[in-house]
Amino acid sequence: MTKPVCADAFLIRQRNLKNDYYSYTFGPFPGVEQCRPGNFVHLRLPSSDVYFRRAMSVTSVDKKNRELEILFRVVGRGTSILARYQKNDPIGILGPLGNSFSKPRKKEIAAIVAGGVGFPPLAYFAEHLVNGGFDPKRILFFYGGKSASDIIERGRIKKMGVRFHPMTDDGSFGRKGLITQGVEEFLRDGGNQRVRMYACGPEAMLRAVDDLGLKYRVPGELSLEAPMPCGIGVCLGCIVTLRKGGYARVCHEGPVFKIGEVLL
């Protein structure tokens, strides 16, 4: 279990990616030390337009300089405020929070399924695996979006040396179709290789990946998103319903859940 830190940091670098996507690097933040792929940080935005913190998946860390990077797309009030941030602006960070992805077994193929803004934690995870000596050729990186502009950080993916499978709804980049169609073809035609899936993306995509996992008996993990008032497990606001009954806190028992665990 990680021990979160609550501290102020600064916006050190910002990159304006296309189509309202941004990369922000914050630091120095002491919590970076214990950060793991799948963890998130809870950001306090200095604006009276939003009251809750905003949860953002960590997409990379620089432990030496105590910096962490998030990727986000402007979708609402919180991300609009964040998009107006300037270099050196202070930000309150609480984190790292939540659990993390578990490693694939030795002989397994890691099938990563990223949909749209679900990309950030999975990029971190894939890099972490590759840097840890996991054969990049045994990582399949499925990445789906509406259009070409939703497939961000392609250079970063290429650099990892993983098997990249981009797909777009309109066919403007990669294959045309839903990413889960590509995943299903792979699971159906993949032969006897043992696969473990790791998914993050829109709810409909997660539901489809969950169904595929159960249908093809492929284990895996899903990283969920939920509005989170507190992020540390006390407010009980960000719950999801478990298949076995009862609830789990996305911020505390999650955000990473096993395939088949959550009623999506």
Added chain:
Amino acid sequence: MKPDLKVTIAGVDFANPIMTASGCSGYGEELSGLYPLSKLGALLTKTITPEPREGHPPPRTAETASGMLNAIGLANVGVDRFIEEKVPFLRKQKTKIIVNVGGRTVDEYVTLCDRLSGLDCVDMIELNLGCPNVDEGGMQFGSDPAMTERTVREAKQVCRCPLIAKLTPNVTDITATARAAEQGGADVLSLINSLVGMAVDVQTWRPVLTYNRGGLTGPAIKPVALAQVDAVCNAVNLPVIGIGGIADFRDVVEFLLVGASAVQIGTTLFVEPDAPLKIVNGLKQYMKEKNISQVSDLVGRVRKY
């Protein structure tokens, strides 16, 4: 001069007047990962009920202008598991522990007080007489003065530690229920619980919360809370703990000036879990500037027109 933040309420000594509000710090475990709970005047637990409760289906919280709506539905582990699993942790904390309890009937309040008030680590019991988010019990106890008086009286008979009655603001005249709680024998009053509120999704035409309504909390309710604390402090002779939207030390000073002996920090803990630390420091600085040695010297000192 070193500012003295100690306060004594109903014979119990608190290191400072800053407490966490029930439902906003769980059973203390998560918060203790961020800072030692000894920094708090007191930790209040989630409302404990006789049976475990899962609470309402999601969504059960929503962001509002300067605050939030919640209808958690008193999710908690129930009294048995509380004693078995949570009390051993609480026993080790060097802070005062106040257990908040909620029942569906007067008997349930009595049973909870009986079982919990004798535990060595429990310094006070707070009766939740005003949860807006449950179908049985909760607000129905706190909105009727006769019911308030009866619940407090019967709970008091078995309670082996000081008893706090936590009052709901969802009444026409909160001083009526405050007096009733005083009549019933409460040692302390705490207020306010959350205000009934609602939000509707204009795309789906459905309420944002599955319970349809919820309790409004956060800075949005602070002026309401302050006015009600002011009214109650003038109406009763009991110590009062102020609750409602407190976010910084200035808010605390306001509550003390109108007569609160201490305060509870609620929703602010969700966005600033270390707020109590900042508030304590801010309060010390303020006292130095104003040349006030005892924090209790601020209590009730408002200069009204």
